[in-house]
Amino acid sequence: MDTRQTDTFVAAKWDDEIVPQLVEYIRIPNKSPMFDADWVANGYMEQAVTLMSDWAKAQSIPGMTLDVVRLEGRTPLIFIEIPAANGGSNDDCVLLYGHLDKQPEMTGWDEDLGPWKPVLRDGKLYGRGGADDGYAIYGSLTAILALHDQGLPHARCVVLIEACEESGSYDLPAYVDHLADRIGKPSLVVCLDSGCGNYDQLWCTTSLRxxxxxxxxxxxxxxxxxxxxxxxxxxxxxxxxxxxxxxxxxxxxxxxxxxxxxxEIPAERLEQARRAAEVLDTAIYDKFPLTGALRPMFPKDAQGQASEDLSELVLNRTxxxxxxxxxxxxxxxxxxxxxxxxxxxxxxxxxxxxxxxxxxxxxxxxxxxxxxxxxxxxxxxxxxxxxxxGWNAPAMSPWLTQAIDDASQAFFDKPAMYMGEGGSIPFMGMLGEKFPGAQFMITGVLGPHSNAHGPNEFLHIEMGKRVTACVARVIAEHHHASQRGETTGAAVVADSGTRHGDHGCC
Missing domain, CATH: 3.30.70.360 (Alpha-Beta Plaits)
Structure with missing residues (x-):
């Protein structure tokens, strides 16, 4: 992969198409069903589906098919199939996941901002849902387009964009079962709905509470x-x-x-927390709007002495x-x-x-x-x-660890970091059970002050570009790992994913 060409292609796609698309998307108040009981009658979800589908259909990806799948009584789901290209394998599969439904308005927005009012300022796009997770369909297809731009091989890809995630993804298991034959046997699942500790390197989520x-x-x-x-x-x-x-x-x-x-906290997670604390330093707590002289929740010993080990705060949170x-x-x-x-x-x-x-x-x-x-x-x-x-990621295969780190070095000039997230995302545990044996790349653009679910939510545009480029690099490396026999796909396991709740993303 030519790093500079990928960077240039992705940046142009974001500037020319993705940002304008997300501006229109933010204007649509397509709240998740938990927050809009009349979502069908209101029609906003349909507007978002149409906006994204029309853009996706216009992309020049040979052999791509797109269906808006509708099961009775459920939110719609965008299902995209992209055949292997340039010598890639149709027997192997990469699944890319995102969602298009949104959290409700919330109060506390700055006077010149609002949930349905897109505002571009200082490299950020403010408004509800751009970072959580409206950019996912655009980033996923742009990553694949970047490979086609250079004639690079990739395995068959499947993109799932659901409309129920903020309500707990209660429709997703039914869709995954319904589409099991068409999904196939993914050996890599890419999710773009997670967070990042900073905007300076690629972050991958290793666990969820x-x-x-x-x-x-x-x-x-x-x-x-x-x-x-x-x-x-x-x-x-x-x-x-x-x-x-x-x-x-x-x-x-x-x-x-x-x-x-x-x-018990696994040794690998302890080490990852230590490394994350070294990188983030006091940003672990400085990112929050602490008032006055408030002190973070460092653990205390039997004598009441508080620790100063920042990794303890990472572990407290994850x-x-x-x-x-x-x-x-x-x-x-x-x-x-x-x-x-x-x-x-x-x-x-x-x-x-x-x-x-x-x-x-x-x-x-x-x-x-x-x-x-x-x-x-x-x-x-x-x-x-x-x-x-919650969810704890399976052990990462050496090829994926190397691919993720190489991608971060290529597009951020810094190593990738790994850290758990403190929130609860029910669909991740469900996907883990639906696709046993698959590897997971869980990443995202929700970094410091991006404030998903709250007021003044924003998408850090440069982070979005770089994450997209990193995903392209990892998909390319997945092909090479597949050729070496290092990937293992597994068919959908029916009636799984029931331990992770049906409440909203939180």
Whole structure:
């Protein structure tokens, strides 16, 4: 591969076609079904499908076919088949994945920005969905076009673009099973929906955390009463809820106290965390809008001394359980608060799990710990909404490790980095079960301050170009590995992927 020619081709494609396409895509409020119950009637998803399909059909890739597949009662899926070229193998296969549905608007956008208002500024394209994950179909096909531009061989490629990822990819297993014969036996799965620690090199995701969570409610009264009359006699539902939370979390350190919610961290992941910490340094926490003199959650020893090892923060974020309270009910706003002992307090719990902890087992442990021996005999309920297992990437084949590092060196002039992500993406675990034996390249452009799902989301355009070029390089190297007999494809395993939940991407 001619690195300079690839770089030039990809950059021109992005500037001339992809960025203008993404500008139009951002204007479409095609929220995922979880956030738009009337998505069919509103027609926005169809607009996004049409926009992307029309562009894809116009690309000059010999033999390419595109179908918009529609199963009854499900979101549509764009399915693209590209035959092997220039001596590549049609028996081997590369599967490239992305999604086109979006998160909802959220509040807090800067005055001159908005979720459906594309704004180009300082090499970034602001607006909902450009980086998560609208660029995927464009980047995938451009990577393949870059190979054709140089007459380079590649194996057969399949592109799947779903429209349900932000709702938990609950339609994807049905489509993968439905299309199993057409998909074939991929030996490499490329996903462009992940994050990056910085914009200076290629980052690959090695793991994702699981998630268990739901609504915990503590009720002490059938109705509110005067706090002057009842306090000291009737226990506070808030205080009792605090007691329950202290069963699972050390409020001084944030450490999760339930042994079954922890997992042994593989040696390879420890080393990758160490290397990532060396590269990122204080950007590990500086990327967040910390207020005042807030200190990060470094682990503390028995004497209460906090560690200064930055790799511990990487591991906290990727391989250790962590509890967040993401919502609260039963408490009025400050403006509406009166002297009332409230009847109940409810909180929404989000417990991140190590990648290898079974989500359903974790949910059961939460129930066992929180519902046993209710304090003061209060009425305690836990409505478990989410119980999803995470994902730990299979061991990477030497050819892929070399290909990824070579690609990063070629287009970033720096080595590739590997790190887990702290979020939960159910489809990754599902794809791992659907395609056993396949290798995974999980990468993306969601780096510092890109703020997917939140206000002021942006796509770092230069990162998008370089990731696209890296994918082209890896697909080219996949061909050589296939010729050497170093790739192993596997057919779709039916009725798999059920351990990873059906809740939204989070």
């Amino acid at each position: 699981g998630l268990a969570g739901g609504n915990l409610t503590v009720k002490v009264l059938d109705e509110g009463v005067h706090s002057g009359d009842a306090s000291g006699v009737v226990p506070s539902s808030f205080r009792l809820l605090r007691q329950l939370l202290s069963r699972i979390e050390d409020e001084n350190t944030g450490r999760i106290l339930v042994d079954g919610l922890h997992a 391989w250790r359980p962590a509890l967040s309270v993401t919502g609260i009910d039963g408490i009025p706003s400050l403006q509406s608060a009166g002297n009332v002992l409230r009847p109940h307090t409810a909180v929404k719990l989000s417990l991140r799990l190590p990648p290898t902890v079974d989500g359903k087992r974790a949910g059961q442990l939460l129930q066992d710990v929180l519902l046993a021996d209710a304090p003061n005999g209060a009425t305690v309920t836990l409505d478990l909404e989410k119980a999803a297992t």
